Amino acid sequence: MNEKIIMPKLGMTMTEGTIEEWHKEVGDAVEKGEAILTISSEKLTQEVEAPISGILLSQDVETGDEVKVGEVVGTIGEVEGDIAEANGEEKEAVSEERVSSKENVEKVAKTEGERAKAKTLSNDRNRIFITPLARKMAEDKNLDIELVRGTGGNGRITKLDIKRVEEIGYDYEGENPSEQSAPPAMNVESIGEGLPSMRKIIARNMRESLAKSAQLTLHRKASANMLMAMQQKLREEIEEAELDIKITVTVLIARATILALQDYKKMNAIYHDGELIEYDEVHLGIATSLDEGLLVPVVKNAHHKTIGSLAKEIKAVSTQARGGDADVDLLSGSTFTITNMGATGVEYFTPILNAPESGILGVGALQEEFTLNSNQEVEMEKKIPFSLTFDHQILDGADAATFLEILIKYIESPNLLML
Structure with a gap:
């Protein structure tokens, strides 16, 4: 029996959280109540605990990703044999979301070595990393994601990037939906870079507060x-x-x-x-x-x-x-x-x-x-x-x-x- 790990809601206004760090790798044994990963919200950082004992079958998101509350971030199974099956389904779905139509080189890996090799080959191609929510927003607003600069983990395009482009225009050369020249996009990931965890969260909260209010x-x-x-x-x-x-x-x-x-x-x-x-x-x-x-x-x-x-x-x-x-x-x-x-x-x-x-x-x-x-x-x-x-x-x-x-x-x- 598999158990999904979901993004918890840490506060009244929290709609999404950021993956700060995975403490376990795919294939590792975990105990119920053991910390699997650390997430951060607007106000604090918190560890997410394993809902059951078993094997970590999949990591559906990467460090730095922004994930909506309630969405699945990983899977835990009771038997080690479930790893290949879980990765065969979960990783293929993730790959289809992340890889452009020009590439089809990353296959579902059955071992850690094959996954690493496939990842290396994929990184040599043109890739567009984008969260599902950001992709849906871009489609709804008829925006060209190839002209959007991602500020999430690994250059991933997030909903904040889509909102920014909608307000001030594309980041790269091309049609500008607002007919304005786009200033350089702020790299959200760089805010608080090099600071301790709490100070980094404070830095982001303060910048976000100033950006969203007058x-x-x-x-x-x-x-x-x-x-x-x-x-x-x-x-x-x-x-x-x-x-x-x-x-x-x-x-x-x-x-x-x-x-x-x-x-x-x-x-x-x-x-x-x-x-x-x-x-x-x-x-x-x-x-x-x-x-x-x-x-x-x-x-x-x-x-x-x-x-x-x-x-x-x-x-x-x-x-x-x-x-x-x-x-x-x-x-x-x-x-x-x-x-x-x-x-x-x-x-x-x-x-x-x-x-x-x-x-x-x-x-x-x-x-x-x-x-x-x-x-x-x-x-x-x-x-x-x-x-x-x-x-x-x-x-x-x-x-x-x-x-x-x-x-x-x-x-x-x-x-x-x-x-």
């Missing part, structure tokens, strides 16, 4: 005198009650942000695959710095939590992320993100959207300024600088300014956080 950042300060006074009072009362809760400024800002998102739902939205979804629920991402990079664990249903429970959960998810225990559920599903750089002394910055979210709030270092009070007397005032990045495709500057106004109302009138 990002703009607004900056504004809020008076924090009353907020800081509330924090001090809460700390004293918690200490007297001997409760194991730590109320930080981040927790209070998070609570204010949650209330502002419920008041102004335009900002509590995601824009993905041409669909805009506004959420009633607030799933708050908390950007968490690690030595090797950055993760964004998520506090689910944050709008249902009191200040105390919010403090506990922010601490829990951040600790889990830093400890290397972050799983798919912890890192997915956010509708809005907060990133706090106050501890570094930075006042204002331009945070990049945690795609596909519509907004991200940057929090800067607490400042002290001399101001005039209502009696025209000079006094020292604490202020918190905010940097709100939003997607200008779906929100205008006035929308972002309105959200900041609501947020600052809660920061400057912190008793409202108790409601």
Whole structure:
């Protein structure tokens, strides 16, 4: 009995994953639960485990390939004799998809040596590597794939390449569907080249976020005198009650942000695959710095939590992320993100959207300024600088300014956080 290995869905918005590395070769014995390959999505890298014990009969995709969620990436069988049969069916289908009409030299191999020899002969011919999805898209749009430069593994043409050609024209000389000269195509595979795995994923995510959205950042300060006074009072009362809760400024800002998102739902939205979804629920991402990079664990249903429970959960998810225990559920599903750089002394910055979210709030270092009070007397005032990045495709500057106004109302009138 054979068992297919499929591309899993690692997050709410994941539609495809990238094959990072195969840990087993065709013919190797595998145990149920053993890591067979590593895949990466928009936010993390994860190992795919063997669904059964047996022999790896086929690798239907190669390292660097982009595969849609639910598609088959390989096959495991219970007996070694199934290898030739599986390869005879699976490899022939793959070859028909990859090899141009001019070549027919790669035959189904029965041994590793024959497969290597056939691959060498095939590489000497003209080949067009293209994913099934990209081929279908090209056919639907009547595009000539010979004029498209593939940026996937082994120069494979992916759906991103088809979308690029549709928008800006062919990569090679020939008819241009948009009647524009095509600039050099960006090699997606080169993004983050030479960096550790996590940094490479971060590099790709940041570039993709900037490429798919029109990002703009607004900056504004809020008076924090009353907020800081509330924090001090809460700390004293918690200490007297001997409760194991730590109320930080981040927790209070998070609570204010949650209330502002419920008041102004335009900002509590995601824009993905041409669909805009506004959420009633607030799933708050908390950007968490690690030595090797950055993760964004998520506090689910944050709008249902009191200040105390919010403090506990922010601490829990951040600790889990830093400890290397972050799983798919912890890192997915956010509708809005907060990133706090106050501890570094930075006042204002331009945070990049945690795609596909519509907004991200940057929090800067607490400042002290001399101001005039209502009696025209000079006094020292604490202020918190905010940097709100939003997607200008779906929100205008006035929308972002309105959200900041609501947020600052809660920061400057912190008793409202108790409601």
